[in-house]
Amino acid sequence: MLDWLLPSVIATLVGTIILIVAYSFLYFQDRQPFLKIWTIGWGIYGLRFVFQIWLLLGGNEVLLQIAIQSSSLISGFFLIWGTSLFAGRAFHKVWLVGTGIGVSWIIVAELVNLPFTLVNLPTFTFLALEYIWTGFFFIQFESISGRFHQFTGWIFILWGIHKADYPFLRPVAWFAPWGYMLGFIFELSVALGILLTYIHKTRQDLENNQAHFQKISEATRVVIFRLGLSPTIEFQYLSPAVEALTGYTIEELTQNPGVIKRLIPRDDLKLMISYLSRNTFPKDVIIHRVKCKNGKDIWVEFQGIPVYEPGNELHLVAIDGTIKDITDRKITQDYLRQEATTNQCLAELAKATINSTYSIADIASLVLDYTKQLTNSQNGYVSFIKPTNQENTILAIANGRSTTAANIILSPAPDGKYSGLLGRSLNNKQGYFDNEPVVEPLPDGFPIGNISNILSVSARLDQALVGQITLMNKSMGYSKYELDLVQQIADFYAVALQNKYTDIELKKSAELLQSVVTGAPVIIFSLDQHGIFTLSEGRGLDSLGLKPGEVVGQSVYDFYQGFPEIMDQVNHALAGEAHVSIAEVTGIFFETHYTPIKDDQGKTIGAIGVATEVTKRVQAEQSTHRQLEKLKTLHAIDQIITASTSLDLTLNFILEQIANHLKASAVDILLLENSNHRLKYIAGRGFSANNIIHT
Structure with missing residues (x-):
């Protein structure tokens, strides 16, 4: 069988390589995506024969069978994908899923050594369905005249039927070479049919375009x-x-x-x-x-x-x-140019919006440059309306060719209305153009003199005015089309203004918060669910000899290993318990508010802590407590002295109160004798030897 089969496979491989070269040449000529996908599909299909030759020459059967069957299946996927793109139809993901399942089946079936028919029957059945479906796809290609697509469709269907017989006829020794030869004939016919269909469609499109241009030419005066x-x-x-x-x-x-x-x-x-x-x-x-x-x-x-x-x-x-x-052509060219300018402006606006180096004034200058170019205007301005006082502040102004930064304020009247031609689009919240405007007084100091025509739009967000684009003095006058394009830019400009203004306010808030955090005598920290510091800020770190961010990345359990009180507080917080606790660190007391951080499912994923140094407060509380204890002791002694008739009972009570208050283990009472100025022992407790007591 090898004498016939090997030459058949080699011949099929050579024919496939020729097809790959032809499709690659077409792709590099036309750069059509479907040509690229078809080329990849034929390339993968050619790998099948490379693996087949390798197998016939004694390669690893299991791995090469997996490679052979997988390449067949994947190549079919690329052919049907390219055909969908060629026909301009949606590609169904069922083919991708089926291909994935088929490849998985091939790997498993070969590894467990299933019989040949059982290995190949599911995958080649699916591959046959792909080819038959593609064939019907070509047959129903109604937008192409001629018979090439129908020929290609029927060959695809016959090839699909031939794919379906592979699990049954491939093991037949005498038929295998003829099967490969038949497959090559189908392959070559399909490849040529696709090429002829593509060439015919390209020629048909060209003829349609030529007929269209011929009609235009005949209508031209x-x-x-x-x-x-x-x-x-x-x-x-x-x-x-x-x-x-x-x-x-x-x-x-x-x-x-x-x-x-x-x-x-x-x-x-x-x-x-x-x-x-x-x-x-x-x-x-x-x-x-x-x-x-x-x-x-x-x-x-x-x-x-x-x-x-x-x-x-x-x-x-x-x-x-x-x-x-060429009026129609010129208008079309202008439309295309204006569309391109508009799209370029929107793209630049998008970049400027997310680029922190662009200020609001920079964005205004960018918008003015593009809208001037878009409308061929001599003059114009772009402004920003402050939300606090509704002042219309001109940030960029054009007087002739140059665009310069500005800071001209056009304030509204007490009733909130803006005056003159410049205020009409703001008052009506609707863009307009006027090619024969009534002469109206302009604001004092306004650098543009004559206005022969004007186009003005307002930039709005939810009917709230945020800016204005005004263009003036175009040689041929403005059009509704230009008004729509400038309004489109104004809508995007409004979003850019809002984002930039929000960024500015957020930056101010962040700077204020940062100044508060770094300036306040507190420590703000956060921990993840494993107790790792993710934040450590605040002037309170100075008292611990730490710098902001110094402990970030370290474990709280390692850093405060010798402070069991702090470990217990952290464990409670990471367990989801919000609490307030006081702990001592190297003689400094901190009161810490712990707040757990939870995800959408309510699981604790960390904790935030705000620690305030309360050393003086704790010391004051301790001092107050000692004074109260002292007063309570003296009051108790005073009461026993007043009420008791037994001297021994009174002295023992006094000794007990003094020992408890001072936390002393031994106490005695000595009496100073006036006659000889000597101390005389009268009572004591806790001493173990009489000589110590009576010394």
């Missing part, structure tokens, strides 16, 4: 002209299409030399005259505006060929060329 330059600038010839394009008749345009100044707006005319004055004309296309008879501006593509005086190529006398209406 092109004007052919000759523009004479000597002795005056005037149209010497215009095709009839100019009337539909501009609204002017040919006679109006050719018989009035000054009409060109009305036809081309001033800024674009300056550019045109600059070319003509240099006696040269650019070979590239010139795009400029044309003002129609009805006052509407359109965009045209102006392409000309210079006509020189015969025999004198330095003397330009006329220009022959075409004028094509």
Whole structure:
């Protein structure tokens, strides 16, 4: 069998490698994700034959059988995944789960040495279902004309049926080489079918695009002209299409030399005259505006060929060329540019929002730069409304090309309203644009003078005003589309302002808390569930000779090993008990409030402690206690002296009270005799020898 089987497998491997190279080439040409996934799938499928050859040459049967069957299963997964991407359909995760279960089954079955049929039947049944399902997928691919996808689908189905017979026919010695050969034929047919389907779909998409562009081309109005330059600038010839394009008749345009100044707006005319004055004309296309008879501006593509005086190529006398209406294209390009600018602005805003180095003023300048670029505005400003007093504070202002930081305050009136054109979007909480605004007084000191047109939006969060974007003086006026884009940026700007303002307030609170913690004569610490310090702050650490954070990472049980009282307090806290306790550390008393930390399930995962030094208070309490005990003792002695008639009983009671109060083990009472000034023993307790008592 080896004589036939080995060459069959090698031939199949060679064919598979050719397919891998072809798919890799297509992927590196087109960079389509599904081509990449198909290439990986064919690569894994090729590994199957590498493992098969290794097995036939005497390799480890168990490991190589696992590798062979697993590579077949995984390659099928990649083929169906790539097909889903190619068709633009959702990929069902059931194929991923099934592949995982199949690989697991192969490993277990081979390791326990199950029979060949039992090992392969589940996995190749699943693999057959993958191929058959993929085949129906291709057959139902309705968006592609032709028969290539149907051919590919039916080959996939036949290949799936062939996969299903593998557990039964692979052990048949005479059929095995033919089975591999048949599998290779199916493999090659499927691979070529997929390629042909992909190429056909690409060509079909290209033809559809070409037809679309052909329709656009047919609808485009092109004007052919000759523009004479000597002795005056005037149209010497215009095709009839100019009337539909501009609204002017040919006679109006050719018989009035000054009409060109009305036809081309001033800024674009300056550019045109600059070319003509240099006696040269650019070979590239010139795009400029044309003002129609009805006052509407359109965009045209102006392409000309210079006509020189015969025999004198330095003397330009006329220009022959075409004028094509590209208004729709220009608008589309502007839309794309504006969309790109908007998206870029939002991306930069997102980065600035999470970047702590950006201030609110930096964000305002960023927004102004992008919105100016977006709308081609000459002037504008971006402001921030302080939540405390509603002052509209301009943080960035543009006057011409430059954008500068500012601190101009536009205060609201007593009724909360903002004045003039600049306040309209704030008062109405709704953006607007006005290309012919009524002249209104501007705030004193406002650096922008004339306002020929204006676009203004408010930045809001839940109807609360947080800022404003105002743009002014665009050459062609503003549009609803631009208003929507700027409002979109304003909405994101509002979020950025809120986050930055919140960060600032949180930072202030954190700094205040830190100053309180580090300045207060207390110790704030926290422990995890194992008693490891995770926080240690406060000026109270000075009394223990410690620095803030010095014990973080150490165990409280090791650090306070010789203080059983503290160990008991910590154990209670980590057991979930909140309590207040006093402990002595090297002669210093601390009163500590312990609070357990618990997770969402109520399990204690640590504890927080706030320790305050109370040494003076404890010492005062102890002194007061001693004084009270002393007074109680004296009061008791006074009572026994007054009430008792027995001297011995009185003296013994006095000795007992003195011994208890002083915590003494031996006490005696001596009487000073006036006659000889000697001390005379009259009572005592606790002495073990008479000579000590009577000395």
